[in-house]
Amino acid sequence: MQFHDGADFSKIRFEPIDAIALIAFELWENPHFCWREIAVWKSREPLSLDIAIWFEEQLCGLCFANPNKSRQRIRIVRLEGQPGALHPLKKRISVLAMMAIDEFAQIIGSKWIEVQEPLQEAMPVYTKLGFKFDLEGRLVLAVESKVS
Numbered sequence: 001m002q003f004h005d006g007a008d009f010s011k012i013r014f015e016p017i018d019a020i021a022l023i024a025f026e027l028w029e030n031p032h033f034c035w036r037e038i039a040v041w042k043s044r045e046p047l048s049l050d051i052a053i054w055f056e057e058q059l060c061g062l063c064f065a066n067p068n069k070s071r072q073r074i075r076i077v078r079l080e081g082q083p084g085a086l087h088p089l090k091k092r093i094s095v096l097a098m099m100a101i102d103e104f105a106q107i108i109g110s111k112w113i114e115v116q117e118p119l120q121e122a123m124p125v126y127t128k129l130g131f132k133f134d135l136e137g138r139l140v141l142a143v144e145s146k147v148s
Helices: 019-025 038-044 093-108 120-128
Strands: 012-015 049-055 058-067 073-081 112-115 139-142
Touching: 012 093, 019 058, 038 049, 038 058, 049 093, 058 093, 073 093, 093 112
Parallel strands: 073 112
Antiparallel strands: 012 049, 049 058, 058 073, 112 139
């Protein structure tokens, strides 16, 4: 399968955020987040979801999400595409991450995906993905339910 611009889906990999991903992250110019803390977070949150999104050997995005205690909501704690330089998955990281988060949310029985402390500059992206503020002021999206 290919993107409209010819990028090949088969070259996309979803991997855990590991030492290799963190080394690749260090090469990013002006990232918004520090991702080195992920190892500690992963050890504290056994049900967390950490994703390094690769295109061939290029790290294009990172995501960390974890469910609340009841598992009713899974929170996107951090989500970031490689800033600056163009990469093959530019402007696609949020959609790719949401595919994985939604699938994970279904597996653990979550009803909602919530963005924890959304950045103002990311609001147009979340809005385009269908997120809305609930009555409690949380930026949320219902988990898609699949019919068996």
